[in-house]
Amino acid sequence: MALRISVIGTGYLGATHAACLAELGFEVLGMDIDPDKLASLAAGQVPMYEPGLSELLVKHVVGHPGSTGRLRFTSSPQEVAEFADVHFICVNTPQKKGEFAADMSYVELAVDALAPHLTRPALVVGKSTVPVGSAGRLAERLQALAPAGEGIELAWNPEFLREGFAVGDTLHPDRIVVGVREGGRAEELLREVYAAPLGAGVPMVVTDYPTAELVKAAANSFLATKISFINAMAEVCESAGADVTLLAKALSYDERIGGRFLNAGLGFGGGCLPKDIRAFMARAGELGADQALTFLREVDSINMRRRSRMVELAREQCGGGFLDRRVAVLGAAFKPNSDDIRDSPALNVAAQIQLQGAQVTVYDPKAMDNARKMYPTLSYAASASxxxxxxxxxxxxxxxxxxRELDPVALGAVVAERRLLDGRNVLDGPRWRAAGWTYRAMGRPS
Structure with missing residues (x-):
């Protein structure tokens, strides 16, 4: 009989995972404690912007005309336990307030809600990003609380989703990592779950619990380090009169380095990279290995300095102060193809400039509603112009x-002064200058 799967937590990760498992042919039951979120998903509406996800929901959610009916939602952990053979935990692990450490309370609540209803053998699979050492502790907790006892196995299967590409990353991942204990059926069951991508040649790396937990933390730390490295080079370039984009281009031809994520600019944000590297540092300290990750403090510091530098550049362009100045901010999401504003560099800069006296107006193609809720004192517009x-x-x-496609001539007709700061180093500087704009970009000669 085909496996039946539950997904506990239907936020960004869980909703995507549930819809993609239905696309792979499984019957899937998603669970959440938020009735509004469940109602939205059942109606085929995604509570966040993610390209392709809404279409998958409509294709598979029960009750939609022509749907496969393979995906439905509930708030009942008992129903989930009775339904599924494999349970994926996809809840959030945010940064603790006032600390660097990860908040594990949502994962623990999910385990505590599910375990008492597990009366038959089942596999529980963690996908949330957790501090190393969590899986072993949770495995013992599951077996202690579940009526099925040792019949309950735990595996750890970290996610590697990129916002804006999450559907493709789930259906066609670059690798699958699973942490398991020897002697169980976890690997066998997960090979069945991921049969389609494995059949297409996607590699599976089978590890112990700690290694699987460390993969996501290490991957995000490496990525954050690479981004902060090129931004540190941008700081040097600004002082030396060099061009960081040409420096990055020259570096990219070195196959040991490569060109991906060597785009200097405003730095990283979002709900993963900043909090994950901080949680990694905190956990390393608890393990007595804090010296191994001290470099991540500077990675974080470089990243935050980029925001302050953008505020400084904007102040310079406004004649040394923001009073009675109007500033247009293009962008609110922390990255394109997303409406996620968590730790958004764009909104952080906008808020800093507003606090210093400017009238700030923000426009973003998808993140306006979220931005208004989080930053209600900023002004918002319906278009870039x-x-x-x-x-x-x-x-x-x-x-x-x-x-990137804005017409500098048309935009120049509505501004008070043609001054543009490119915080992402992707606009065509010569084109804007030809239209009479003063164009500045981070890490490049003025």
């Missing part, structure tokens, strides 16, 4: 394709 009306400087802070 509306945001730029009367602006003394325009800040390009999220690299949406829409902004």
């Amino acid at each position: 509306e945001a730029a009306v009367g602006a003394h400087v325009v800040l390009h802070l999220t690299e949406w394709q829409e902004f």
